[in-house]
Every structure is written in C-alpha cells, then in structure tokens.
Amino acid sequence: MPELPEVETIVRGLQKVLPGRRIVEVRFGKTDFIEDPAALEKQLPGSRIFGVRRYGKFLVFDLESSGASGKPALLIHLGMTGQLITCPPDTSVTPHTHAFFALDDGRELRYRDPRRFGSMRMAAQGDGNPLGSLGLDPLEATESEFVAQLRGRRARMKALLLDQRVLRGMGNIYTDESLWRARIHPKRLASSMKEPDLRRLYAAVQAILKEAIRLRGSSISDYVDCSGERGEFQLRHRVYDREGKKCVRCEAAIRRVIVAGRSSYFCPHCQPAPRARKA
DNA sequence: AGCTCTTCCTGAAAGC
DNA sequence: TGCTTTCAGGAAGAGC
Numbered sequence: 001m002p003e004l005p006e007v008e009t010i011v012r013g014l015q016k017v018l019p020g021r022r023i024v025e026v027r028f029g030k031t032d033f034i035e036d037p038a039a040l041e042k043q044l045p046g047s048r049i050f051g052v053r054r055y056g057k058f059l060v061f062d063l064e065s066s067g068a069s070g071k072p073a074l075l076i077h078l079g080m081t082g083q084l085i086t087c088p089p090d091t092s093v094t095p096h097t098h099a100f101f102a103l104d105d106g107r108e109l110r111y112r113d114p115r116r117f118g119s120m121r122m123a124a125q126g127d128g129n130p131l132g133s134l135g136l137d138p139l140e141a142t143e144s145e146f147v148a149q150l151r152g153r154r155a156r157m158k159a160l161l162l163d164q165r166v167l168r169g170m171g172n173i174y175t176d177e178s179l180w181r182a183r184i185h186p187k188r189l190a191s192s193m194k195e196p197d198l199r200r201l202y203a204a205v206q207a208i209l210k211e212a213i214r215l216r217g218s219s220i221s222d223y224v225d226c227s228g229e230r231g232e233f234q235l236r237h238r239v240y241d242r243e244g245k246k247c248v249r250c251e252a253a254i255r256r257v258i259v260a261g262r263s264s265y266f267c268p269h270c271q272p273a274p275r276a277r278k279a
Numbered sequence: 280a281g282c283t284c285t286t287c288c289t290g291a292a293a294g295c
Numbered sequence: 296t297g298c299t300t301t302c303a304g305g306a307a308g309a310g311c
Contacts (some may be wrong), residue, residue: 001303057305078305079288080289080303080304081290081304114289114290115287115289115290115303116288117288117304117305117306153281154281155281156281156282159281159282162305164305164306171304171305172304221290260282260283261284261304262303262305263303
C-alpha cells in the first residue's frame with residue numbers, strides 16, 4: 001500500500017519525465033473515484049505540468065493552464081492499490097486502468113487502481129491550501145515540532161501516528177516498523193510518553209522512512225513505482241506482516257492486535273504493553 | 280477528544 | 296473440485 005516512501009519514490013520518478021510536458025488528452029474508464037471528472041476533462045487538456053510534488057500521501061501535479069484560470073493543480077491519492085505509470089501509448093492496458101493522460105512527447109501517464117480507494121481531483125487557484133488540514137511531514141519536521149505535536153495527547157500512539165491531521169504520510173507499515181524500532185507498544189498513550197521516548201520515536205520514524213525511500217518502498221501486493229518496478233523495503237520489515245515469526249532483536253514471537261481499527265504487529269518483549277486502561 | 284463501527288472496492292484466502 | 300464467505304485497509308462520516 002502506498003505510504004510516504006512509496007509516494008516519494010513515484011514522485012521522484014515522475015519528476016524525471018513530467019516537468020515541462022503538456023497534457024494533450026485525457027480519457028477515463030470508471031470515474032467513481034474522481035471528484036468531478038468533467039472538471040479534469042475541461043482543465044487538463046492543454047495545460048503544462050511544471051512540477052510534481054508529494055504532500056503527505058498525495059501527489060500534487062502543479063499545472064500551468066493556457067487559459068485564464070490561473071494555476072490549478074491535480075491532486076491524486078493512491079489509496080490502497082493505486083498505481084501511476086508512464087509508458088508508450090501502445091502499451092497493453094492492464095485491467096483496472098481508469099485514467100489515461102496523453103502527453104505531448106507521445107508518452108502516456110496512466111492511473112490504475114483495482115480497489116479504487118484512491119481519489120483524484122482538481123484544486124483550483126484560490127482554494128488556499130486544499131490539503132491544509134494535514135499535519136507535519138515526518139521527514140521535514142524538526143525534533144521539537146514532532147515532540148510538541150504528540151506530547152500530552154490522550155490517544156494511543158498507533159492512532160496518532162496514523163492520523164493524517166497529526167503527521168502526514170505515515171501508514172500502517174511504517175507506523176508499526178517505527179514503533180518497533182523505538183520499542184513503543186502501539187497501545188501506549190501519548191500522554192504516558194516521556195520526552196526521551198518521543199525523541200527516540202522521532203529518530204526511529206526518520207530512520208525507517210529514509211531507509212524505505214532508499215530501498216524504493218515496500219511492495220507487498222500491488223505497489224510498483226512509475227516504471228513498474230517493485231520496491232525492496234518489504235525485505236527489511238521487522239514486524240509488519242510477521243505474526244508468529246521471531247523478533248530479530250529478542251526472538252520473541254511477533255504478535256498482531258487490532259489498534260485504531262488496524263492490524264498492528266509488535267514484539268511483546270521489546271514493546272511492553274502499557275498497563276490496562278481503567279474502564 | 281477519541282473510540283468504534285460502517286462504507287467504499289476487489290482479489291486472495293479460508294471455509295464448506 | 297468449486298462455490299461462498301470473510302477479510303484487508305486509507306479515509307471519511309456517524310454515533311457515542
């Protein structure tokens with residue numbers, strides 16, 4: 001599933017080929033994941049892509065429109081199974097490919113998403129920051145910003161790390177891997193965390209995300225980068241999807257519990273459970 | 280404030 | 296073997 005490192009990998013790949021390209025045509029298959037398909041069909045053809053950015057788990061395509069509509073942007077969220085691929089236009093179309101953007105260099109940018117949990121929409125000029133409700137970028141945040149964001153919160157650590165309004169870009173895999181590295185139980189309340197605990201978590205999050213980006217993300221099922229290549233960070237997972245296997249630090253069996261509605265993998269020895277909460 | 284439950288969707292895996 | 300059921304999960308919304 002695409003989280004921060006996977007989206008970052010895709011963005012870096014697209015930055016090599018998209019800036020300066022003009023979109024000449026758009027075609028859609030199913031459109032139920034697109035907020036306003038007509039708006040895309042109206043605004044995208046003729047516009048030039050001058051930048052591709054990551055904002056949390058969103059891809060932001062900054063556009064220069066030929067018309068007077070200013071500087072719109074195309075926002076894409078990959079959800080669970082979204083893929084963005086560039087390819088020659090005669091490349092065979094794999095099932096569940098639902099958006100085609102023909103480019104002025106003869107290539108095509110395609111969006112594929114079997115489960116269609118992703119989303120796509122235009123952000124018009126004057127929207128302010130359409131993604132303004134999202135929290136800190138975990139890689140850009142300083143240690144003190146990170147600590148201040150989490151300190152004193154009553155929620156469980158797992159829920160906070162997954163909450164895009166707190167930190168933008170963390171998903172289930174990197175949350176579990178970071179908590180394991182920092183030796184923090186997913187059900188631990190943030191308010192029980194001492195400053196050194198939070199600083200240790202900050203270091204763990206940074207280390208995990210940076211290594212995952214270096215290895216071009218985790219390919220569990222569908223994830224591939226914009227050239228169709230799989231990532232390699234799944235080979236470094238220490239807890240995620242390793243229920244019953246041995247912790248590489250202490251050999252205790254990795255366990256799985258549901259926290260914040262998500263499968264959460266942890267080492268019961270390295271990540272001691274907090275005391276049971278009062279009823 | 281923060282928790283749980285539900286919805287969206289498909290394919291893989293488990294169940295019978 | 297083959298059909299049916301269950302489940303996973305990012306995000307948003309409802310209800311508590």
